[in-house]
Amino acid sequence: MSVNITFLGGTGTVTGSKYLVQHDGKKLLVDCGLFQGYKPLRLRNWNPMPIHAADIDAVLLTHAHLDHSGYLPLLHRQGFRGRVHATPATCDLCAILLPDSGHIQEEDAAFLNRHGYSKHTPALPLYSKHDAIVSLNLLHPEAMGKTFSPIPGWKATFSSAGHILGAASILLEVAGRRILFSGDLGRPDDLVMNPPDLPPDADTVLIESTYGNRTHPQDDVLAELAPALKRVASRGGVAVVPVFAVGRAQALLYAISFLKARGDIPRSLPIFLDSPMAVHTTELLPRHPDAHRLDDQALHTMKHIATMVETPEQSKALAKRHGPMVILSASGMATGGRVLHHLAHYLPDHRNMVILTGYQAPGTRGDTLAKGGTTVRIHGQDVAVQAEVVQLQSSSAHADAAQLINWLKHMKHAPNQIYVVHGELEAADAMRQRIERELKWRAVVPEHGSTWPT
Numbered sequence: 009m010s011v012n013i014t015f016l017g018g019t020g021t022v023t024g025s026k027y028l029v030q031h032d033g034k035k036l037l038v039d040c041g042l043f044q045g046y047k048p049l050r051l052r053n054w055n056p057m058p059i060h061a062a063d064i065d066a067v068l069l070t071h072a073h074l075d076h077s078g079y080l081p082l083l084h085r086q087g088f089r090g091r092v093h094a095t096p097a098t099c100d101l102c103a104i105l106l107p108d109s110g111h112i113q114e115e116d117a118a119f120l121n122r123h124g125y126s127k128h129t130p131a132l133p134l135y136s137k138h139d140a141i142v143s144l145n146l147l148h149p150e151a152m153g154k155t156f157s158p159i160p161g162w163k164a165t166f167s168s169a170g171h172i173l174g175a176a177s178i179l180l181e182v183a184g185r186r187i188l189f190s191g192d193l194g195r196p197d198d199l200v201m202n203p204p205d206l207p208p209d210a211d212t213v214l215i216e217s218t219y220g221n222r223t224h225p226q227d228d229v230l231a232e233l234a235p236a237l238k239r240v241a242s243r244g245g246v247a248v249v250p251v252f253a254v255g256r257a258q259a260l261l262y263a264i265s266f267l268k269a270r271g272d273i274p275r276s277l278p279i280f281l282d283s284p285m286a287v288h289t290t291e292l293l294p295r296h297p298d299a300h301r302l303d304d305q306a307l308h309t310m311k312h313i314a315t316m317v318e319t320p321e322q323s324k325a326l327a328k329r330h331g332p333m334v335i336l337s338a339s340g341m342a343t344g345g346r347v348l349h350h351l352a353h354y355l356p357d358h359r360n361m362v363i364l365t366g367y368q369a370p371g372t373r374g375d376t377l378a379k380g381g382t383t384v385r386i387h388g389q390d391v392a393v394q395a396e397v398v399q400l401q402s403s404s405a406h407a408d409a410a411q412l413i414n415w416l417k418h419m420k421h422a423p424n425q426i427y428v429v430h431g432e433l434e435a436a437d438a439m440r441q442r443i444e445r446e447l448k449w450r451a452v453v454p455e456h457g458s459t460w461p462t
């Protein structure tokens with residue numbers, strides 16, 4: 009009997025990852041992510057799934073980033089009551105990220121209603137903080153490297169993918185087929201995270217392709233960050249750094265602590281971490297010592313390098329301070345969160361700087377800034393971009409094209425089929441071509457909603 013995969017998201021885009029595996033009447037969903045970026049993509053979050061949530065038997069999560077986990081509260085509300093298997097660190101991170109996601113959506117809906125921007129009255133959140141908290145009960149931790157059975161007769165094993173705390177690749181074994189989901193793969197030379205584990209052999213592979221058409225520069229993030237921070241400090245400006253609360257925030261803190269210790273940037277330069285989620289994630293690192301490279305000393309230094317901003321009042325008070333200073337705040341693509349207030353406040357002054365730290369999905373404010381946009385729309389206002397915009401090229405949490413190929417090369421036997429996923433079309437297709445050319449393996453970029461054999 010056949011084993012099929014339906015691509016319900018994460019194809020032709022880096023967001024909305026959802027891969028439905030079906031065999032003999034059973035249904036398993038790998039990742040349960042939100043679509044982000046362009047409005048037509050975001051609107052997909054409101055479309056009903058092509059199957060009943062209650063008919064899904066189990067969910068596996070590769071990691072906690074919202075584009076992989078953020079649809080869970082909706083899946084629960086639509087009637088899914090099975091288990092959501094994830095690594096212990098992913099479960100911990102979901103408990104931070106999902107309620108916050110619900111909170112942001114409630115705030116956005118309330119904002120639209122207050123200002124009458126919505127065509128729908130009243131505007132509704134996709135899901136609430138309460139929906140998110142309830143859905144956390146479905147999470148079921150599974151240790152990295154230990155095989156478990158999500159559905160009777162099916163086997164699954166997590167292996168480390170680097171990337172962020174708890175991130176995993178998944179080997180799924182069903183009906184004699186071995187299907188490998190790469191998840192988001194970290195880079196082997198990440199400052200904070202361990203390199204990804206080598207891939208097990210598989211018949212079918214779903215490989216991510218965020219940077220499928222790019223090569224990371226040789227320079228490390230320290231070499232890029234030091235001159236930018238020195239420049240903004242010397243002109244008394246404020247550097248606003250949109251960060252992914254989980255992952256890049258910690259890497260940036262670590263990099264800054266390193267630069268200060270080396271005297272590459274002024275030791276007196278005030279640093280603020282204005283994201284309760286990032287603060288809580290930073291506190292999680294010591295609880296998962298196997299998942300990263302930092303020792304106790306490094307963790308201690310990192311934690312004390314920045315003033316942790318917890319309350320909204322403390323966050324607002326930052327605007328009354330004068331530069332020089334550095335504010336790290338979520339979200340990383342400036343799609344929401346406290347960083348929006350800082351951007352609205354500091355973008356119109358040429359002494360200030362915005363430092364973009366990772367992948368900026370098309371259609372996000374971060375993407376507009378990266379492309380040199382002269383205004384960005386924040387809270388219904390056009391904000392002039394006078395500040396210098398710096399995009400770090402080397403701070404990505406993703407492997408580049410050559411590193412993805414290298415990872416695949418470690419498979420002892422050629423898979424029968426490779427599906428190139430989790431990339432904009434251009435990046436995904438570049439990856440497909442490289443796989444066919446360099447590895448001589450069959451690869452396709454599946455269309456959104458299409459079903460393929462394994």
Ligand SMILES: [Zn+2]
Pocket residue numbers: 071073171192
């Ligand atoms: Zn990710």
